[in-house]
Every structure is written in structure tokens, then in C-alpha cells.
Amino acid sequence: MKKVLLPRSLPELWDQLQTGSEAVVYAGGTDLLVKLRNKVFDPPLLICLERIEELKGICEDSGVIRIGSCTTHAAILDEPCIGRHLSVLDKSLRVLGSPPIRNMGTIGGNICTASPAGDTLPSLYALNADVELLKRTGKRRMPIKDFITGPGRTCLEEDEILAAISIRIPQEYNVHHFEKVGQRNALACAVASLSSLLRISADGVVEKAVLAWGSVAPTILTCAEAEKALIGEKLSLLRLQEAAAMVRDAVRPITDVRADADYRRTVSGNLLLRLMEIQHTPTEDIAK
Amino acid sequence: MDVTFVLNGKEVCIDANPDRKVVDLLREELHLTGTKEGCGAGECGACSILVDGETRLSCLMLAAQLEGRVITTIEGISGPEKEALHPVQESFIEHGAIQCGFCTPGMVLAAVHLLEKNPNPSRQEIREGLSGNLCRCTGYVKIVDAVERASRSMERCRFKTVKDGA
Numbered sequence: 001m002k003k004v005l006l007p008r009s010l011p012e013l014w015d016q017l018q019t020g021s022e023a024v025v026y027a028g029g030t031d032l033l034v035k036l037r038n039k040v041f042d043p044p045l046l047i048c049l050e051r052i053e054e055l056k057g058i059c060e061d062s063g064v065i066r067i068g069s070c071t072t073h074a075a076i077l078d079e080p081c082i083g084r085h086l087s088v089l090d091k092s093l094r095v096l097g098s099p100p101i102r103n104m105g106t107i108g109g110n111i112c113t114a115s116p117a118g119d120t121l122p123s124l125y126a127l128n129a130d131v132e133l134l135k136r137t138g139k140r141r142m143p144i145k146d147f148i149t150g151p152g153r154t155c156l157e158e159d160e161i162l163a164a165i166s167i168r169i170p171q172e173y174n175v176h177h178f179e180k181v182g183q184r185n186a187l188a189c190a191v192a193s194l195s196s197l198l199r200i201s202a203d204g205v206v207e208k209a210v211l212a213w214g215s216v217a218p219t220i221l222t223c224a225e226a227e228k229a230l231i232g233e234k235l236s237l238l239r240l241q242e243a244a245a246m247v248r249d250a251v252r253p254i255t256d257v258r259a260d261a262d263y264r265r266t267v268s269g270n271l272l273l274r275l276m277e278i279q280h281t282p283t284e285d286i287a288k
Numbered sequence: 289m290d291v292t293f294v295l296n297g298k299e300v301c302i303d304a305n306p307d308r309k310v311v312d313l314l315r316e317e318l319h320l321t322g323t324k325e326g327c328g329a330g331e332c333g334a335c336s337i338l339v340d341g342e343t344r345l346s347c348l349m350l351a352a353q354l355e356g357r358v359i360t361t362i363e364g365i366s367g368p369e370k371e372a373l374h375p376v377q378e379s380f381i382e383h384g385a386i387q388c389g390f391c392t393p394g395m396v397l398a399a400v401h402l403l404e405k406n407p408n409p410s411r412q413e414i415r416e417g418l419s420g421n422l423c424r425c426t427g428y429v430k431i432v433d434a435v436e437r438a439s440r441s442m443e444r445c446r447f448k449t450v451k452d453g454a
Contacts, residue, residue: 004306004352033309033348034329046307048353074342098420099398100336100343186419187331 004046010054014136016047019159023047027070028105030097031113055108055163058082066166069108073097073120076107085169087176088195089123095180096120098187108162114148115189116219121148122195122212123178125220127167134163151218172208173197177278180214181267183258190215191259194271198230206230206239216251216268223250226272237276244269293354296320296364306352311335313351314361322362322393326422333421336394337361343401343420362393365400375445376400379438380431387425394421399435407446408439 005023007013017023024043026032027050035041049055055070058079065081073093076082083090096102096110096119110120111131121144129144133156144165147154156162175198182188193214199207209230213221226243233239253264292301295318304313311328314320314337326334328347335346338360365374376399379385386392395418402409402417409417414435415428423431 001305002307004350006352006355029348029350029353030330030345033350037328046350048350050353097330098333099401099417100333100345100420101330103342104344104348186416187422 002042002044002046004048006048006051008051008053010052010134013047013049013052013161014159017136017159017161021045025049025161027109028072030101030105031109031115049108049161055161060085060169063169064166065169066164067107068164069111069162070106071108073102073105073107073110074099077102086123086127086167088126088178088197089120089167091176091178092119092123092180092193092195095178095185101187107165111144111147111165112154112156112162114150114152114154114219116151116217117190117193117215119180119190119193119214121220122193122214124165124167125212125222126195126197126210127170128210129165129167131162132164132166133157133160135160139163145220145222148219170197173199173210175200175275175278177275179271179274181271189258192216192253192264192267192271194268194274196272196275198235198275200235204234206233206235211247211272213247213251213268213271216253216264218252221247221251221268223247225250235275237273240272240275244272247272289352291351291354293356294358296360304351306350308351309347310337310349310351310354311346313354314346320361320363324390324393326390331422332391333394333398334391336397336421338397338401341401341404343398360397362396365397374400375442376403376435376438379434379441383430383434383437385427385430385434387423387427391421391423391425395423395431399438402435403439403442407443409435411436 005016007016022043023045025047049070056068058067060081073096077093107120110118124144130141131144131147133140149155177196180190180193182190195212197210201207209227211227226246229243248265248269251265251268253261255261289306290301291304311325314323323346324334325347326332330345330348336343337346340358366372376396398418398421411432414432
């Protein structure tokens with residue numbers, strides 16, 4: 001029998017999360033309890049963060065949106081500032097899991113699970129999100145791309161938790177696009193996904209581009225070469241095809257039960273071609 | 289450990305292993321076998337319950353997490369009279385939205401939660417609202433029909449209540 005603790009505050013958590021306690025920390029449990037069931041590991045102590053109010057909620061201050069790590073996906077979707085300012089994140093949350101999974105799972109859990117297929121991750125990379133890490137003795141902060149070090153691996157220390165994510169509201173993009181290819185629409189792990197932030201001028205020239213792919217490399221893949229290929233050019237199928245070829249070279253996909261590596265490679269390029277079809281608001285309406 | 293929570297309107301206190309899965313506790317200790325375990329991994333929705341009014345998966349919750357919560361299982365959604373069914377349940381029966389019945393408790397609870405958040409869903413919104421619940425008899429069309437009709441009959445009830453109250 002495992003001990004399960006539900007601390008109600010951070011001071012209570014620090015007392016329970018002692019070095020050497022071999023505790024495993026979780027929030028929504030949607031990934032961890034599946035791993036326990038499959039006997040991936042067998043910790044003597046589980047600490048559930050769901051009751052710590054300091055780790056929940058969303059606030060917007062001085063152009064930065066801060067999301068507590070234990071905020072559920074459903075609660076984030078219910079917050080109007082997310083759809084208004086971080087539409088690419090909103091779109092990836094809408095296709096994450098299923099309604100009950102979104103009621104349980106949290107953004108901090110999605111990040112700490114560090115699956116290459118984590119649905120929020122390409123958008124958080126594209127938005128250049130920072131993670132705030134907390135332990136009894138202090139806190140540190142780093143870009144999400146430095147936090148996630150490999151599939152299922154982060155640089156979280158034993159007595160440390162992810163407390164929040166902060167994102168500077170991007171003013172400069174008029175396209176927030178996310179697309180996930182899976183075996184079905186709901187309850188599907190991504191076979192490949194792409195988050196795109198673009199600024200397209202009134203005459204159709206791409207002025208800025210940030211692209212991040214999920215499920216096609218050990219961690220989220222960005223491709224500066226493909227971004228450069230689009231910037232300064234009018235958005236056209238030809239340009240997108242050139243950029244798609246660069247991405248297909250850059251990806252490092254695996255073959256698994258959902259798709260084989262070649263399919264993932266092809267799809268990661270094809271996802272870019274979709275940018276031809278998207279509508280955008282004219283650049284006059286957004287900030288420089 | 290003792291876990292105290294409200295279950296289908298009544299406070300219960302039960303001695304349980306803190307790491308016991310909620311679905312097992314409900315079925316094996318509390319004998320509420322309406323909640324089904326399908327996949328045990330959060331992918332089928334058969335074990336859905338309402339926790340503080342929201343659908344959650346009882347296969348991915350541990351007994352300790354029940355402390356202080358308000359839990360509703362399929363056994364708890366009908367009216368105060370013993371035989372009274374919830375309008376969603378009535379509608380499932382009317383539309384033949386049940387085949388083997390294994391997914392039904394989860395489907396009904398997902399529909400109840402959906403209609404509480406969105407009393408007038410479109411068919412697409414119903415499909416999205418139920419997208420966490422798998423039916424392996426492939427009876428989705430009748431299920432969507434049933435939820436659509438339940439939303440209309442529940443709306444008529446609300447209208448009537450408002451009129452009666454006025």
C-alpha cells in the first residue's frame with residue numbers, strides 16, 4: 001500500500017517532500033496513475049498537488065499571463081484571456097484528451113510528463129513560455145525548451161516542483177495556428193502536430209514566423225531554417241513546400257504503435273502546407 | 289485511512305487504502321456497480337463520475353482524493369422518488385440509445401454535465417461533449433439523438449418552472 005498525501009499549502013508540501021522520501025508528485029493523475037497501473041514504477045509515497053490553491057489560477061499583469069501549474073486544462077479554456085491573447089495554446093488545449101481528461105489534467109502535468117506528444121508543448125515552445133520552479137529554499141526560472149531535456153525527462157530536482165508558467169503576450173502575430181494529426185479526434189496521442197505563429201503583412205508577405213512540431217523528435221522540434229525560408233517572402237505553396245522539405249530533414253521521428261517514422265516525417269512537412277488555407281486578420285489591426 | 293465525502297447526496301465515511309482506485313472502492317466496497325471499468329487508463333469514459341459536478345474518471349483517482357468532495361455516480365442522478373429517472377436517462381430509453389449498456393452510465397453522466405454547462409448544445413457540441421466516452425456497439429447516432437431530445441425536454445421543464453414560479 002502506498003501512502004497518498006494531499007497537502008493544502010506550500011509549507012505543508014515542503015514538510016512532506018523531503019529529500020530521500022522517494023515521493024512521486026502528481027497533479028491531475030491522468031498520466032501518472034496509468035504508469036502506476038502498468039507498474040512502470042512503484043513509489044512508496046504519492047503527493048497530490050490538487051489542493052494547493054497557490055498553484056492554481058491565471059492572472060494577467062503587465063503584458064504577461066501567468067498560469068499556475070495545477071490549473072486544469074478545462075479551467076484554462078474557460079479563461080477568456082487565453083482565447084484572446086494565446087489563441088495557439090487555446091487551440092491545442094481544445095484537442096487535448098477528452099472532456100474528463102481536461103477536467104482532471106493540468107498544464108503543469110502536461111509539461112512535467114514531457115512527452116514528445118504533449119499537446120500543449122509545441123504551443124508553449126512557440127510562445128517562448130518560461131517555467132517557474134519552486135523548492136523550499138528558493139525558486140528559479142527558465143525557458144521551457146531548457147526545462148525539458150528528453151522524452152519524459154526534465155531538469156526538475158528531487159525536492160522541487162513546477163509552480164507556474166509565464167508567457168509574455170505576443171502582440172506581433174496575426175496567425176495563431178495549431179493542428180494535430182492523430183488516429184482519431186478525441187483521446188488521441190498526436191502522431192505529429194504543429195504550432196505556428198506568423199505575422200503576415202497586408203500584401204501577404206511573411207514578416208515573422210515561429211514554428212514548433214510535436215511528436216516528431218525526442219522533444220519539441222523547432223526549425224530555424226524553415227522559419228527563415230518563409231520570412232521576407234510572400235506566403236505561397238512553393239515556399240511552404242521548400243520549408244516542408246527542410247523540416248522533413250530536421251525531424252527525428254520514431255516508429256511506434258501509432259505511426260511509423262516515415263509517415264511522421266511526411267506529415268510533419270505536410271502540416272506546414274496547411275498554412276496556405278488559414279485566414280488572418282490584417283496587420284493594420286495588430287501591433288508592430 | 290478514513291475518507292469522508294458526500295456520495296449521491298449522503299455523507300459517507302469509509303476506511304480505505306489511500307491508494308485504492310476510486311472505481312474499485314465504489315464497486316467493491318460501496319456496491320455501486322453502475323460505474324464500469326473499461327480500459328482502466330482514462331481512454332474509454334466508462335468509469336466517469338461527477339466530482340463537485342464535473343466529469344472525472346474514477347479509474348484515475350485514488351481514494352484519498354475523495355476527501356471532502358461531492359460525488360455523484362449514475363445511481364445518484366435520478367429524482368428523489370425511487371423510480372424517477374433523470375430526463376437524460378428517459379431519453380436514452382426512448383431513443384434506444386443503449387445496446388450492451390456498458391458505456392451507458394458514463395455516457396449519461398457526460399451528457400448531464402454537458403447539458404448543465406450548455407443547455408442547448410448543437411449536435412456537433414454534443415459529439416464533442418461525449419467525445420471522452422467510447423461506445424463499442426457503435427451506437428453514437430442514437431446517443432446524440434437522445435441527448436439532443438433531452439436538452440429540449442429539459443428546456444421545456446425549465447420554461448414551465450419559470451412560468452409556474454412567475
